[in-house]
Amino acid sequence: MPNQLAFKDRLELTIALANNQHNKVAVLDLDLDNFKLLNNSLGFHAGDELLKKIATELKTCISDTGTLCRVGSDEFLIALPNCVDEQTITTFVCTILKSVSQPIQLAKQTLSLSCSIGISVFPDDGNNYNDLINRASEARRLAKKNGGNGYYYFTEQLNKNSLEFLCLSHQLRDAVVKNQFVLHYQPQLDLVSGRIIGAEALIRWQHPTEGLLYPAKFIDIAEQTGLITEIGIWALKEACQQAVTWQKSGIEPITVSVNVSALQLRRGNMVSVVQTILNETGLEPRFLELELTESILIENIEQTVLQLNQLKALGIKLSIDDFGTGYSNLAYLHKFNIDKLKIDQSFVRNIDTPANQAIVLAIVQIGHALGYRVIAEGVETEAMKTHLLTSQCDEAQGYLFAKPIPSPLFYEFLLAR
Ligand SMILES: [Mg+2]
CATH class of the missing domain: 3.20.20.450 (EAL domain)
Incomplete structure (x- = not known):
């Protein structure tokens, strides 16, 4: 999986391509819900195993088209090129939510996880790496705040609220x-x-x-x-x-x-x-x-x-x-x-x-x-x-x-x- 620096390079390249082809790019900021709790109760080794399984799931979801990277303990970034409209993005995001919530067998237990996803879209929400990442995180925080297990698109109102x-x-x-x-x-x-x-x-x-x-x-x-x-x-x-x-x-x-x-x-x-x-x-x-x-x-x-x-x-x-x-x-x-x-x-x-x-x-x-x-x-x-x-x-x-x-x-x- 690329690190954040490599992810930045790829996203910038994707943005440049999309700009020429008048396409949209979606940036997803994904964070597992209550991961710390699980990590503490299952132990770090099991926590790592869990992350690997989730990463594999995510990779399968995005196949060859998108780019996935892990930025924090349980936070991932995804870049999706060639998005035609919001509907395509939403369908994809729902697939991720569903696959993350599949029961996982770990340490003789069956666990079910969920995640919160924030979405920003090029060129609507920004035309550079920083803006798109920050706005996706802003939207993810809202998803988290509203109970997790869901997604939010970045909106101007959200921007206004955080500026306010x-x-x-x-x-x-x-x-x-x-x-x-x-x-x-x-x-x-x-x-x-x-x-x-x-x-x-x-x-x-x-x-x-x-x-x-x-x-x-x-x-x-x-x-x-x-x-x-x-x-x-x-x-x-x-x-x-x-x-x-x-x-x-x-x-x-x-x-x-x-x-x-x-x-x-x-x-x-x-x-x-x-x-x-x-x-x-x-x-x-x-x-x-x-x-x-x-x-x-x-x-x-x-x-x-x-x-x-x-x-x-x-x-x-x-x-x-x-x-x-x-x-x-x-x-x-x-x-x-x-x-x-x-x-x-x-x-x-x-x-x-x-x-x-x-x-x-x-x-x-x-x-x-x-x-x-x-x-x-x-x-x-x-x-x-x-x-x-x-x-x-x-x-x-x-x-x-x-x-x-x-x-x-x-x-x-x-x-x-
Ligand atoms: Mg009082």
């Missing part, structure tokens, strides 16, 4: 340095008394040209680039500082809730970060609540239990956010030293249906049975509020009371109550 990602991650780095973030606060009320008991701090990015951006636009990028750690620390400190400022102005103390991503927890030093911020800002721990996502309920359970206990030992409160939509591992829920469940707004929004009423009631009852308080998010109408009161939900947050608002407005809101 690069651009935003660069700007986000800049935003951290230039401190372009701001927190908005949404009140949390005791449903029975109507008293404001807390505020959820929600981050916004004051983008220099695009205006105020919501977390949905940048938190993923912050997590993928690792910037979430710095941004998270900033948000935590800012919220604690704000809570102290409100208290000093003489209004009745309320709890501030700050969202913490699973990644921040996994990085490990959350306990000392929180401790330091509490010391620096002088906020009493009981007025700080961390909102954790449900995904922490399935990752490193033992370590998470330990970490949550340490956080609780600082005297702060913990809640599980968007409860009921992620991985509600009920087997572990009672092991977590938390204070509150936040019912996801999707259940609240549709609480006029019997199914959602049942779900909300069940969450409230589980929460109460385990000694937790329960808060509903996304409460927008009096009818929703009535349903929640009937279900004995303790607290609520939503547009019915107030949208997330900048701190000066929130202060006025507190004064007006």
Whole structure:
């Protein structure tokens, strides 16, 4: 099998020929799904055998017409000359997917594999080696992201998305340095008394040209680039500082809730970060609540239990956010030293249906049975509020009371109550 350098030579030659004959050339980037897992469980020797078998299959598929090369442990490149149209390419790609998924006998076991394929086409997606390879990989990443065992063609949209990602991650780095973030606060009320008991701090990015951006636009990028750690620390400190400022102005103390991503927890030093911020800002721990996502309920359970206990030992409160939509591992829920469940707004929004009423009631009852308080998010109408009161939900947050608002407005809101 040629190496990548030889593959490059051949592809360039194929492109030159196709250019003269006005033909298309397809470039395929193929990657086996879960190969590392197999390699680890079967051993490297068996892994190598498996790769040889796959390579033989691929060679048979492309016969003499195309060029095949192996670029990484389980990544292959294929160049297919003389492609008349997309249909020819798709038919060929389906043949590959099918032959890779044939059961393979190895080490007295029968294995079935699958692969993800990204496709770029000369001259539509590029006219040189680098562009065609990069675009095929971009498409392959999408195939992988969407569960594998499939193929994707490169599209301009894909190109736009990856450029946008690069651009935003660069700007986000800049935003951290230039401190372009701001927190908005949404009140949390005791449903029975109507008293404001807390505020959820929600981050916004004051983008220099695009205006105020919501977390949905940048938190993923912050997590993928690792910037979430710095941004998270900033948000935590800012919220604690704000809570102290409100208290000093003489209004009745309320709890501030700050969202913490699973990644921040996994990085490990959350306990000392929180401790330091509490010391620096002088906020009493009981007025700080961390909102954790449900995904922490399935990752490193033992370590998470330990970490949550340490956080609780600082005297702060913990809640599980968007409860009921992620991985509600009920087997572990009672092991977590938390204070509150936040019912996801999707259940609240549709609480006029019997199914959602049942779900909300069940969450409230589980929460109460385990000694937790329960808060509903996304409460927008009096009818929703009535349903929640009937279900004995303790607290609520939503547009019915107030949208997330900048701190000066929130202060006025507190004064007006
Ligand atoms: Mg939240």
